[in-house]
Every structure is written in structure tokens, then in C-alpha cells.
Amino acid sequence: MTLNRRTFLGTAGAVAAGLSAPAVLAQGKPRVVVVGGGAGGATAARYIAKDSKGEIDVTLIEPSRTYYTCFFSNLYLGGFQELSGIAHSYGTLAAGYGINVIHDWATGVDPDARTVSLAGGGFLPYDKLILSPGIDFVDGAVEGWDVSAQNKMPHAYKAGSQTELLKAQIMAMPEGGTFAMVAPPNPYRCPPGPYERVSMVAHVLKARNPAAKIIVADPKPKFSKMALFQEGWANHYEGMVDWIGEDFGGGNVSVDPDAMTVTIDGEETKVDVCNVIPAMKAGRIAEMAGVTDGNWAPVNAADMSSKANPDIYVLGDASQQGDMPKSGFSANSQAKVCANAVRGALTGSKVFPAKFSNTCWSLIGTNDGVKVGATYEATPEKIAKVDGFISQTGEDADLRKATYEESIGWYAGITSDMFG
Amino acid sequence: MRWPGAQVFAAVAGVLSPAAGAAAELGDAEAGKLVFEKCKGCHQVGEGAESRIGPHLNGVFGRKAAGLEGFNYSKSLERAGNSGLEWHADTLSAYVENPRSFASGTRMSFPGLKDPQDRANVIAYLRKFSDNPRDIPEADPTAKGTDHSVDPGILAIQGDPEYGAYLSSECTTCHQIEGGDEGIPSIVFWPDEDFIIAMHAYKEKQRPHPVMQMIAGRLSNEEIAALAAYFKNPE
Numbered sequence: 193m194t195l196n197r198r199t200f201l202g203t204a205g206a207v208a209a210g211l212s213a214p215a216v217l218a219q220g221k222p223r224v225v226v227v228g229g230g231a232g233g234a235t236a237a238r239y240i241a242k243d244s245k246g247e248i249d250v251t252l253i254e255p256s257r258t259y260y261t262c263f264f265s266n267l268y269l270g271g272f273q274e275l276s277g278i279a280h281s282y283g284t285l286a287a288g289y290g291i292n293v294i295h296d297w298a299t300g301v302d303p304d305a306r307t308v309s310l311a312g313g314g315f316l317p318y319d320k321l322i323l324s325p326g327i328d329f330v331d332g333a334v335e336g337w338d339v340s341a342q343n344k345m346p347h348a349y350k351a352g353s354q355t356e357l358l359k360a361q362i363m364a365m366p367e368g369g370t371f372a373m374v375a376p377p378n379p380y381r382c383p384p385g386p387y388e389r390v391s392m393v394a395h396v397l398k399a400r401n402p403a404a405k406i407i408v409a410d411p412k413p414k415f416s417k418m419a420l421f422q423e424g425w426a427n428h429y430e431g432m433v434d435w436i437g438e439d440f441g442g443g444n445v446s447v448d449p450d451a452m453t454v455t456i457d458g459e460e461t462k463v464d465v466c467n468v469i470p471a472m473k474a475g476r477i478a479e480m481a482g483v484t485d486g487n488w489a490p491v492n493a494a495d496m497s498s499k500a501n502p503d504i505y506v507l508g509d510a511s512q513q514g515d516m517p518k519s520g521f522s523a524n525s526q527a528k529v530c531a532n533a534v535r536g537a538l539t540g541s542k543v544f545p546a547k548f549s550n551t552c553w554s555l556i557g558t559n560d561g562v563k564v565g566a567t568y569e570a571t572p573e574k575i576a577k578v579d580g581f582i583s584q585t586g587e588d589a590d591l592r593k594a595t596y597e598e599s600i601g602w603y604a605g606i607t608s609d610m611f612g
Numbered sequence: 613m614r615w616p617g618a619q620v621f622a623a624v625a626g627v628l629s630p631a632a633g634a635a636a637e638l639g640d641a642e643a644g645k646l647v648f649e650k651c652k653g654c655h656q657v658g659e660g661a662e663s664r665i666g667p668h669l670n671g672v673f674g675r676k677a678a679g680l681e682g683f684n685y686s687k688s689l690e691r692a693g694n695s696g697l698e699w700h701a702d703t704l705s706a707y708v709e710n711p712r713s714f715a716s717g718t719r720m721s722f723p724g725l726k727d728p729q730d731r732a733n734v735i736a737y738l739r740k741f742s743d744n745p746r747d748i749p750e751a752d753p754t755a756k757g758t759d760h761s762v763d764p765g766i767l768a769i770q771g772d773p774e775y776g777a778y779l780s781s782e783c784t785t786c787h788q789i790e791g792g793d794e795g796i797p798s799i800v801f802w803p804d805e806d807f808i809i810a811m812h813a814y815k816e817k818q819r820p821h822p823v824m825q826m827i828a829g830r831l832s833n834e835e836i837a838a839l840a841a842y843f844k845n846p847e
């Protein structure tokens with residue numbers, strides 16, 4: 193397989209001209225605009241461009257030149273990955289697939305005129321708009337914290353500089369210090385994410401700061417893969433992790449970023465690192481486009497089209513689709529169903545029935561990987577779960593190692609499925 | 613929204629179902645000794661047997677795949693063993709029938725024993741060199757288990773590569789279309805028959821792996837054929 197086969201030379205070079213005169217660039221070709229170059233958006237853009245073989249004009253709007261995957265960002269915290277190992281650029285999508293990649297913020301959508309406006313000025317017309325903006329945080333979700341406090345108490349729930357900052361703080365913890373996490377309420381991106389993170393932080397601390405403590409304040413009574421994580425914490429990091437669930441006041445939390453204190457159920461603790469993961473909602477642009485209902489954007493399961501607007505599709509974390517967890521795997525799976533439907537709507541190509549799946553691997557300690565997964569189908573109401581599995585407690589070390597190695601293979605697979 | 617892990621399913625890695633198929637007649641060990649001539653170039657069995665090109669086959673029943681200490685197995689077979697593959701009559705039969713379609717990257721360069729009677733016989737012969745064989749046909753490790761061969765009607769289905777291309781997008785989240793095989797095996801450029809046999813083995817839960825059993829489990833015969841047609845020579 194070579195990329196040359198799919199190369200449409202020249203299209204990428206037309207981006208600048210396209211901005212000032214988009215109608216001329218399109219020359220009657222159907223136009224798809226994708227907002228957000230993450231797991232959902234990059235996949236959708238790539239599949240539409242690849243499969244339409246130049247029949248559809250695809251534009252991808254993404255502010256960052258480098259996308260750091262949230263997936264495996266916990267492994268970076270744990271020292272199992274380099275930061276450069278989770279960094280991806282959009283070069284191949286532009287040069288190899290002829291996608292117009294525009295590094296800018298989408299600042300508004302006019303659903304009547306069918307245009308997207310950009311922070312840098314100008315607007316882009318679309319026939320179909322795909323939104324995959326990921327998440328933003330709900331204001332006031334954790335008392336004492338707002339986004340302006342993220343340099344003192346990082347969320348590290350969008351990967352990149354936040355992840356780096358959190359890692360630097362962990363490395364700088366004094367001997368016997370305290371790492372606190374404020375875990376989010378449901379629904380949020382990557383259900384096992386906070387607990388994989390606890391495992392990775394514990395892994396680092398066990399090696400360099402074994403007297404350190406980890407406190408988790410959690411508004412939920414239970415969490416994803418709970419038995420597996422708790423077994424792993426007991427096996428690898430005995431006595432280090434103190435998980436305070438809803439029943440013990442874990443949801444009654446406030447923080448003071450200047451004083452570096454966390455108050456859980458009335459009890460104030462001075463901490464050295466505080467990772468605040470607030471409640472989440474769809475990335476802001478979804479609301480601006482008028483497709484949200486409450487915090488999320490409801491979609492039709494068959495093609496991921498918005499329930500509010502048939503020309504707008506919402507993928508990944510921002511969508512409210514039914515039973516799928518908000519994961520990179522899910523966003524990637526939804527993107528392919530959507531790409532097939534959008535291409536069919538614009539070029540008359542065959543539209544096949546929707547099939548969705550998800551598997552989330554988590555690393556608990558060295559060579560100790562676990563996974564959970566399911567398949568899904570589209571029903572008139574929602575994306576509905578069909579079948580699933582989860583790793584078991586007490587599995588032998590060889591199986592856990594194989595599971596971890598599999599996750600490395602998955603990472604290589606999904607990132608090349610997203611970025612080419 | 614509920615995380616799917618909340619529900620625990622029985623499709624645990626390592627649970628094979630040796631009794632999945634009808635227990636066929638036990639083969640003829642004497643005849644099997646002759647069949648084993650084909651294996652002897654690489655494998656020894658019996659008193660004083662040692663591993664050479666292939667591992668020795670004493671005690672192979674009930675052993676985890678790639679389970680002999682000190683033998684340098686392929687990654688592929690190791691992975692199968694780690695995900696729960698054990699050698700019993702049914703799994704041995706499936707493997708020996710077409711080694712490569714059973715364990716993609718195996719080093720066992722043997723085209724396979726296509727005749728079910730030959731397989732039954734050689735397995736009956738090998739069983740004599742495993743501990744405590746019990747002569748109860750239905751019971752492990754003597755159970756004859758499933759016949760791994762796929763119905764010729766299924767193999768004859770003409771897959772639609774365009775549909776296969778669409779379906780393949782579910783595979784390429786993990787299996788790289790460029791064919792990398794770190795941690796997860798490559799599935800491109802497979803002969804379509806091997807592909808179909810492998811997918812049906814997952815569907816029937818003969819090959820161990822919870823993700824693949826789940827994915828294959830809901831693919832129809834036509835969909836498996838479509839995928840095989842596509843992956844044979846992906847665009």
C-alpha cells in the first residue's frame with residue numbers, strides 16, 4: 193500500500209485561495225466541512241476524502257498543528273510513552289488525501305446560509321457539516337475551580353501541555369506528598385480514564401516516592417472496570433490509593449487553587465498536586481450550531497446526523513447517541529458510519545447499514561493490561577448495545593501482558609486510521 | 613449512559629468449548645502412526661523425544677499453545693496461547709487442518725491435513741503420548757470435538773468487495789491496513805479461504821479471543837465473504 197495511489201496533488205495548495213473564494217474552489221463539487229481534527233473528525237475527513245476519490249471537497253478545521261491523543265496520555269504520565277509518541281500531525285491528510293486542512297477555530301455556524309465562520313476571518317460554505325469538537329467543561333462544576341485555574345490544578349483531560357504540566361507536578365512532589373484527583377460525574381470522556389491515570393501516577397510514585405499518597409474524590413458510587421482497578425491497586429500499590437466514592441462524600445468537594453487545598457465532605461487537606469477533572473459537555477461549537485439539548489448533541493443512530501438539523505452530523509464525545517462510551521475508539525467507529533452516509537447523500541454511493549464497536553484497553557501496572565468492549569447497532573431510538581465482554585479479575589500474567597501488547601497494536605492501528 | 617463493562621459476559625479469554633461440536637468417532641491410532649510420517653521431519657513424539665525444528669509432542673493434550681518451556685515459538689502462537697488456546701482434540705484438529713488459517717503467523721510451514729479421517733487418526737496416535745488419556749470419547753482430552761472445516765457452501769459464497777471495504781473499516785481501528793503486526797496481527801493479503809476459515813473459527817468460538825469472537829459473532833456468512841474478498845487485495 194502506498195499513499196501515492198490516493199494522492200490528489202494540488203488540492204492542498206488551493207487552501208489559501210479557497211478561504212477568500214470558497215465557491216470558486218468548490219466548482220460545483222459537494223462540500224463537506226469537518227470541525228475538529230481528533231478521533232472523530234480526522235477519521236471522518238480521511239474516509240470521505242479517500243472513498244470519494246476526489247468527488248467531494250473536504251475541509252478540516254482544527255486549531256492545533258499537532259494533535260496529542262488523550263489515549264495513551266496516561267501512559268506518558270506513567271513513563272510508558274514519550275510525549276512525542278502521542279503527537280500526530282495533519283501532513284498526510286493534506287498531502288496524501290487532498291483534504292484542505294485549515295488551522296483555525298470555528299467560531300460560529302449559520303445553519304440557514306450553511307456556512308461556518310472562522311476566528312481568523314472569512315467563512316466556509318458547506319453542503320454537509322460534521323462536528324467532532326470533543327468536550328468542554330461545565331462551568332462551576334467543581335467549587336473553587338474554573339479554567340483559569342488549570343495551570344495550578346490541571347485537568348489534563350485534553351492532552352498536550354496540560355498533560356506535560358501534570359507530569360512535571362508529579363515529578364516535583366515532595367517525599368511523602370499527596371496527589372489528589374477530583375473525578376468527574378457521568379457521562380464523561382473515557383470512563384476508565386481517571387482510574388487508569390491513578391494507576392499510572394501510583395506506578396511513578398511507587399518507584400520514586402513510595403511514601404506518597406493518592407486521594408481520589410469521586411461523585412460516583414462505582415466506576416468502569418472497578419473490580420479490575422481495585423484488584424490492581426491492591427496488587428501493585430498496596431495502601432497508596434484512597435478512593436472516596438459518593439457514599440463517603442466524594443461528591444461533596446471544593447478546591448482552593450491558591451492555597452492548594454482540597455475539601456472533601458467538610459475535611460480540608462493540603463495537597464501537592466491536584467488533578468481536577470470537572471463535569472463535561474459537548475465542545476462549545478456544537479451549542480453555537482444549535483444542535484445541543486442540554487450538555488450534549490442528540491443524533492440519529494443510523495448516520496450520526498443531528499436530531500436538530502439533517503445537514504449537521506455530530507461525532508464522538510460531543511454526541512448523545514445512546515449506549516456507546518465516549519472513547520476514541522467509539523468516535524472513530526461512528527466517523528466511519530457517518531462518512532459512508534455522507535458520501536451516499538452527496539454522491540449517491542451505496543450506503544451500508546451502521547455497525548459500531550468499541551474496545552477500551554487500560555494499563556494498571558507494568559505488563560498488566562485489561563480491556564472492556566462491546567458491539568452496537570443502530571435502532572430508531574439510539575445506538576444500542578448488542579454484545580460485550582470485560583477482562584476478569586485474577587487473570588494470569590501472560591494474558592495481561594498480551595492484552596497490554598494488543599493495546600500498543602491498537603494504538604498504531606487507530607492513529608493510522610485517523611491520520612493516514 | 614452506562615459503561616458496557618458494568619455487565620460481565622461469559623466470553624472470557626481462555627474458555628474454549630471442546631464440546632462445541634458433536635463428538636465424532638475416535639480415530640485409529642495405528643493408522644495415525646502412518647500419517648505421523650508426514651510430521652516426523654519436524655516433530656518427535658514418544659520416549660526420548662526432543663524438540664527439533666518443531667516442539668516435541670509428548671504431553672501435548674491439555675498444554676497451552678506455545679507452552680513448552682525453552683522452545684522458540686512464533687509470536688502468533690504465543691499470542692494464541694496467552695489468550696487461552698489449549699491443545700485438545702478439537703483445537704489440534706483445527707490447527708493441523710490448516711495451520712496458517714488457525715494461527716496466522718505460525719512457523720509451522722505445513723499445508724495441512726485436509727482429510728478429516730487422517731486428522732482423527734493422527735490425533736488418536738498423539739493422544740497415546742499424553743498423560744492419562746481417558747478412553748471416554750466425549751471427555752477431554754480425548755473428545756473429538758468440532759470439525760473445523762467450514763461448510764463448502766459457505767466457502768463458495770462470492771463476497772462483495774465494496775461491502776467488504778465498508779465493513780473493513782471496523783477492522784482497521786486495530787489491524788493496520790498497511791499490514792503492521794505489533795501486538796495485533798496483520799490481516800491483509802490473506803488467501804480468502806484462510807480468511808473465511810479463521811473468521812468462522814472465531815464465530816464458533818474455536819479460536820480464542822474475546823474481541824474477535826464478539827466481532828465475528830455478529831458477521832453473517834455473506835459479510836465474512838465480503839471481508840475476505842476485500843482483504844485478499846485491499847485497495
Ligand SMILES: Cc1cc2nc3c(=O)[nH]c(=O)nc-3n(C[C@H](O)[C@H](O)[C@H](O)COP(=O)(O)OP(=O)(O)OC[C@H]3O[C@@H](n4cnc5c(N)ncnc54)[C@H](O)[C@@H]3O)c2cc1C
Binds near residue numbers: 477
Ligand atoms: C486521559 C484519557 C485517556 C483516554 N484513553 C482512551 C483510550 O485508551 N481509548 C479510547 O478509545 N479513548 C480514550 N480516551 C478518550 C478519547 O480521547 C476521546 O473519547 C476522543 O478523543 C474523542 O474524539 P472526538 O473526536 O470526539 O474529540 P477529540 O479527539 O478531543 O477531538 C476534538 C478536536 O476538535 C478541536 N476543536 C474543538 N473545538 C473546535 C472549534 N471550535 N473549531 C475547530 N476545532 C475545534 C479540538 O482542538 C480537538 O482537536 C481517553 C481520554 C482521556 C482524557
